[in-house]
Amino acid sequence: MIRFLHTSDLHLGKPFGRFPEDVRGRLKQARVGVVGRLAAAARAGGAEAVLVAGDSFDAETPSPAVVRQTLNAMAVDAGLRWIVMPGNHDSLAASELWQMMARDAPRNVVLARTEEPVTLGAGAVVLPAPCTVRRPGRDLTEVLDAATPPGVVRIGLAHGAVMEFGTGTSEDGDPAIIPPDRAARSGLDYLALGDWHGQMQIGPRQWYAGTPETDSFKHGGAGAALMVTVAGPGALPVVEPVRTGVLDWVTLALDLQAGEDGAARLRAALPGVGARVDHLMALHLTGRMTLGARAELARAVADVAPDFLYLTTDWAGVATVHDTGDLDLIDRAGALREVADRLAAEADDPALSAEARAVAAAALSRLFGYATEEA
Numbered sequence: 442m443i444r445f446l447h448t449s450d451l452h453l454g455k456p457f458g459r460f461p462e463d464v465r466g467r468l469k470q471a472r473v474g475v476v477g478r479l480a481a482a483a484r485a486g487g488a489e490a491v492l493v494a495g496d497s498f499d500a501e502t503p504s505p506a507v508v509r510q511t512l513n514a515m516a517v518d519a520g521l522r523w524i525v526m527p528g529n530h531d532s533l534a535a536s537e538l539w540q541m542m543a544r545d546a547p548r549n550v551v552l553a554r555t556e557e558p559v560t561l562g563a564g565a566v567v568l569p570a571p572c573t574v575r576r577p578g579r580d581l582t583e584v585l586d587a588a589t590p591p592g593v594v595r596i597g598l599a600h601g602a603v604m605e606f607g608t609g610t611s612e613d614g615d616p617a618i619i620p621p622d623r624a625a626r627s628g629l630d631y632l633a634l635g636d637w638h639g640q641m642q643i644g645p646r647q648w649y650a651g652t653p654e655t656d657s658f659k660h661g662g663a664g665a666a667l668m669v670t671v672a673g674p675g676a677l678p679v680v681e682p683v684r685t686g687v688l689d690w691v692t693l694a695l696d697l698q699a700g701e702d703g704a705a706r707l708r709a710a711l712p713g714v715g716a717r718v719d720h721l722m723a724l725h726l727t728g729r730m731t732l733g734a735r736a737e738l739a740r741a742v743a744d745v746a747p748d749f750l751y752l753t754t755d756w757a758g759v760a761t762v763h764d765t766g767d768l769d770l771i772d773r774a775g776a777l778r779e780v781a782d783r784l785a786a787e788a789d790d791p792a793l794s795a796e797a798r799a800v801a802a803a804a805l806s807r808l809f810g811y812a813t814e815e816a
């Protein structure tokens with residue numbers, strides 16, 4: 442029997458440039474810690490090795506501190522082996538990176554820089570298909586056909602998008618090249634895939650581990666790895682997800698109808714206050730709301746936002762319903778009312794683009810919010 446932890450796409454050193462600085466700091470810190478959490482998960486589950494199917498690093502030139510701290514974290518548990526393969530972000534073209542890795546790697550870290558098989562415990566072999574360049578443009582997994590001694594468990598390690606399957610393209614939008622039946626074709630007991638940042642099974646013997654620390658709302662949830670157990674050659678692998686991420690990325694979609702209490706629906710759908718500091722929230726709002734309900738929901742969003750590591754709201758799908766009574770609440774006459782009337786007309790003007798109407802509606806609802814705020 443062989444048991445190992447399958448991971449990929451750590452993207453260590455990822456800069457998260459589009460986030461505010463304090464949020465960026467926590468996102469980076471969470472990635473630094475993921476190596477230790479993978480080691481702990483491997484140990485807790487009785488795995489003898491961690492297989493990294495590419496993209497350990499986000500860029501070809503991570504800082505020396507990122508590389509060194511990664512290797513140091515891997516060195517802590519000297520009895521746990523790491524088999525680390527280049528992906529597309531940290532391909533073999535990153536020659537300085539892999540030289541640095543080769544110079545500083547502790548004894549328990551194996552760098553799978555060639556297709557040479559790596560022995561894994563007794564009776565199992567890892568066959569790597571390392572990325573030579575960022576976009577190889579051909580199927581690198583043909584090398585997984587390589588012959589092995591009879592009676593060993595064959596584990597493939599590859600990075601890229603699988604053809605004719607859900608992902609369609611690679612994580613970065615490059616064409617899919619890996620054949621969907623690679624494991625069967627190459628007689629693999631398990632194919633450990635990297636590239637896609639969400640966890641996904643492709644057939645009985647092929648999985649994407651996904652990133653162990655989520656890095657966008659695209660995949661969401663908390664990052665995880667896969668604990669893989671293979672009883673022997675030909676046996677179906679037993680694969681169990683193991684949470685390794687500390688941060689949770691949640692997209693919350695609320696479709697609201699006029700007359701509904703959006704603020705109450707929002708509060709009911711949010712995680713408990715204690716967990717919010719580890720959450721990144723994307724609120725995706727759609728439907729029809731009165732000016733009053735919209736202003737109240739905006740206040741509720743502003744009220745809970747400081748609880749979260751990060752919270753962003755998309756109002757573009759909300760149509761605002763307003764009547765004369767609403768506008769009277771802003772003012773019955775005068776300059777403010779004139780502005781309100783003009784914004785109301787623009788928000789409803791079919792001659793304007795949807796974007797221009799949304800801008801007018803947002804401005805009107807903000808005006809309504811200010812005008813009706815309790816003094």
Ligand SMILES: [Mn+2]
Pocket residue numbers: 450452496528530612636637
């Ligand atoms: Mn990746």
